[in-house]
Amino acid sequence: MASKRSLNARNLEALGAAALAELLIEVSSGQAVIQRRLRLALAAAEGASGAAQEVRKRLAAIDRSRTFVGSARRPALLRDLEAQRQAITGPIAAEDPGEACELLLRFLEISAGVLARCSDSTGVVVGLFEQAAKQLGPLALAARVAPETLAEHAVELLLEDRHGAFDALVPALAEALGDGGLQRLEQCCRERGALGGSRLLLQIAEARGDGEGYLGQFSAADLRRRPIAADVARVLLANGRAAQALEILDGATAEGPGRLDGAWLDSRLAVLEALERPAEAQEMRWRWFCRSLSIPHLRDHLRRLDAFEDGEAEERAFGVAEQHPSRLLAMEFLVAWGVLGRAARLVLAHATEWDGEAYAIHSAAAERLSADHPLAATLLLRAMVWGALETGRSQRYRHAAEHLRSCDLLADRLDDWQGHPDHAAFVARLQERFGGRWGFWKLVEA
Template identity: 25%
Template sequence: MRETGNAQVPSHNAFRFKLAHWSGVRPLVNDDDAMMDDRKTRLCGLGADVLADAILDLSSQYEEAEKLVDRLLAPADKAESRIKSELDALKRECRHYDWDSARALATKIHMLLSDIASSIHDAQTGADLVLGFYETDGSVFEHCDDSDGYVGDVYRNEAPELFARYAKEFPDRAGLLSRIKALISADEYGVRDSILDGAHEWLTSLEMRSLAADGLACAQMENDNYRRFRWFHMAETMARLLKDGALFEQLRRAASDELGAAARTDMAEVYLASGDLDRALHHLEQVAPDDLFQQGRRDELRMKIYQQTGREVDAHALAWTIFHRCRGMTALENLLKVIGAHRREEVIAQEIERIQASPTFSTDDADLMVQTGHAGECARYVEHHAAQIDGRNYYCLPTLAHTLQTHGHLPAATIIYRALLVSLLERGYTKAYPHGAGYLHQLQIMAPNIVDWQKRPDHAAFCQHLRDKHGRKRSFWAQVQGA
């Protein structure tokens, strides 16, 4: 007999879909309940007339607000038919949403889910409607440019959460599994299987094993590679949620005759979750240490195994390997978590010595020195490797130059700003000329305070060189004049 909790399926407050911010970033989730409660209390204090006028004013300006008013005023017994009509309209819609308007489409389907959440309290009806929502994916994705993923996020993140709340109380369990399989069987856009990501919250272990077995059987009978992959993915998702390493390995071996690095790492992850550390480590040892694609995951899993089995020496050695692969503050903190925070100063001193002795320049190493309070050592490092500073690294170098400039290490900052400017001009990257003018401006500011140019051209000589080589780049010099 399946255990169930409270039979009450979510109200609008229990399942609080956000009215998302579509200002160039992903929808934001406000988890600060205290702030929300305070705002609600203050709004209630304004009185019904004030709120009604405000909502009507919004509805006169925004289509979605108008729809919200219609939904609030609609008879409760008409909610299901109204939502079904909206789903049908979404399937029939032929308007194309380009990149700029895709966020409006995301808002539209977000509000449709919000309508289901606030209006439907019967578990079977609610689940059926969310499944119907998933079935709109074909029409939706065929008519929009979802390069930024706003629309996909609604299907992958919001819809599964709502479905889970209904599915927990879905009365016809066999019917539910049948609907899920039908949904997955026609997953052409790779968003429907997201419904299973939290399936352990609304399926029993027996139900998950049933889906895994059905997924395997369907995959073995499927000739289409894409559909075959989707069936295996469904089965493997169930194995992951069950934390059944043996089942996951059986599925992965059935899917392919050869087990590559990714497959081995995936299997190790599930075995580790199941508590079978020996099998997990066995598979990780089959992954080549220099496999760049799986290196990070492999080491992360190995570290967990070493720590859980008390293999302190191995854990320390691995922590050092990971740190030396890519020095940085995050890597340093992770290293110290393993070897002990009391060794911070020892490690920093040792690594600065290593960095200074290195024949090659690394922005990660330079950044580590600055962030650990050793800007002077970083300046000497930059000056020593001046010939290796690659101005094309415009993601990291401007920040490093500004930091060195702020700390008074002007020759080192000058080396970096010059490298950035020369690289930009040599590439003729006109869109970045405003940045180049900014670099030259900083060089002009620092020049009077530099006494020793260390056998490098002074500022006047450097500017003459720029004029001689890039004097015809009028758009750049126009930026300089306007700076």
Template identity: 35%
Template sequence: MAGKALNKANLMALGTETLAELLLETVKGDAARQRRVRLVLAAGQGVEAVAVDVRKRFATIRKARSYISRKKQRTLAKELSELTELIEKRIAESAPDLAFDLLWEQLHLARGILERTDDAWSAIGDVMHQAMEAVARLSAKLTKTPEDLAEDVFDAVVGDVFGTFEHAVRATSDALGASGMARLKTLAREAAEAPAPEAEIALYAVLTGASRSEARAKAARQRRIHLLLQDLADLEGDVDAWLAQYTPQQLTAETVAPAAADRLLQAGRAEEALALVEAALERREGSTRDRLDLDESHFACLEALGRKDDLIAALWERFETRLCPAALQRHLKLLPDFEDIEAEDRARAHILGYHPIQSALLYCQRAPDLSLAAQLVLARYDEIDGEAYELLSPLADDLSAHHPLAAVLLWRAMIDFALRRGRTGRYGHAARHLMACTTADMSIEDYAGHPSHYAYVEGLRRNYGRKAAFWERLDTE
């Protein structure tokens, strides 16, 4: 149907009366949209009127007790996002302190909401993060005394069990200033000696049982105090204060050492940073878990100290043990001319002999190095596990253009696995892979000792001829 484009200019040409009728028709039966329209109407009466309506909505959300389903969660998250936008656009410019109070009140809704829903998709968490970002943009405009703001921030951070306020210190740093940060430190020292509040103990009693609830609540509170003090240390550029939040042993933990080393490097204390990282690497020895951040910190320390040979060796070790393409590339760039060619050959030989073969193929996919992948497939086809669909299927597709035989062998591995194990859910993929083998057959002159396409299909019919579901899927491809 012919008509004008749906844009602002054409809508304004309709006139206010027509637009009002259209809007009323649009929001009819939609409570969320009706609330939004009312809030915009209230804005015409001044920011205080908007604030009253926003607080009414917050009160309704706060009083609710029913479980929030996934569908309702999305609706609520959208509404909260719109409220954040409304507060920032309609209130913040003329009344930043009022806007801050409203955003802070919205952030405090998080606990009650999260206790009533499963936020596995982080819909509520994301919208609360959006509100905290709005707080950060407002921070420099606040007129609230730094000391009073520090009280609000401290209570929010230390009583926060869901992580809603974990960035509150940084978000309000402009408004806190030196005096506010000093007040936060005082409050932290006092709270560190105080028992956990009864409300937090009661919460942990539900989660862990009454016998350990007080100790758990106290430990959780101490962790939040430590995080607050770390944020303050970062804002003030006080590396030693940041480090003081950990014991010497904790500083060499693989989860802590990278962050500690990064701060020491920024402070020009590379030797200390390297000592921490090396201690963490020693503790990690024998672990199969990859900690890229720890290795990156190690590289940064060696680079800062000008220890090029040690850096070259460390990069090779990461490639050799973790099959990291980025580490190999950095290693090669640091080598003199011609030595890099020898190192490349050594790296290829390492990949060709690496076990398990799936890890080696994954390296080839990430590098990417399709010629090496093809060589690996042809040399060690019998080791390939056709169950690794997520790896083999895209790799076969990548290989098909220039290495059709390697692609066919990967497709066959997946087909054989599906049929041998009777994985009916994969029959559709297997049928598609067999059709891909048919297409690739036209590009393959020599099967290098493997059965030809015709012989392979005949073997499938002979061994799996009764798998009717597969052959029916093949007929529909």
């Protein structure tokens, strides 16, 4: 049972309105962001018009500001912007969709100025505007904004977008614009030069279901590239033109030996299924699995087999994995599929091949194997420790020290080292070879 002193809504409600009001006045003293949130809440309590007035004033103030926002001040800016977005799309939209739509457009309009004076290395600020842009379509529908008017607003936003905040604006507005609005948007884009290459025209054609218009944006040379062919085929298939999609896919060429053209393959699989050629699709899935050890494609392959055939095919897949030229891919597949005994045997059979560079895969595998296969887990952990020290990557020393401690714990469960050095011998080798890596050894001692 939670303590009555725990900070949660129920316990705070028990204090009563008067006490909470006093506390809010106290904690908001000198905190401009909190004070603005409180004023906004008070305005919202008066109705949509009061909240809208408060939001409009705040957006104007943010737009007027020329102060550079570094990483230290970025969280406050984010909280401020998020409060305005939530007010617009929440209480204001519920009571007055037209007012909310106008305010959301204003919110999006200030993005260019905000992003120009803001340090946004993590992309969180542009992400907030992206989220708001996705809400414009449903809000415009609720407000019954004329499609032509919405198109003209959209092109203004696209013209000012220098940070990619509105890359997904056209798909988000497709329903609200309708075919007439999309035509107007294309016309405005052409008139105002807001084409961004052909990206916007492609989005408009796709939103209109204009497969021919989408196809027309590419040259014959473009269509010979598999990534472009895959994208075009996806749009053609969505418009019921599977046969033409297959022609384009088959006319594309691989871009290099050994290249994994996953998008092209997935597009071709979808087209083959649409053309009711499942046997070809199954053969293609199996060939792709043998090359890439892709779990989604193997699962799709097994799911489409007749009863009792999937078990035999699964065993064949394990054999393919165990003989795959990439031991790393093989281990990752066997661990992810859950056949840990096979994964452990693979690790032990190729004990000298694990270099620890793919530490995300090694770490995940070692964690899964540690319960029932401690020696295999230990060998993977040792590879990461040795690799971090040999390359002198001090930023990985903390992780390496944790891995070495895990090896120490696993050693207590090992009686048979199968010819590998025990834990004490391995640590001795580390000290002999890397005794000068003081940063690492301090972490181990700690």
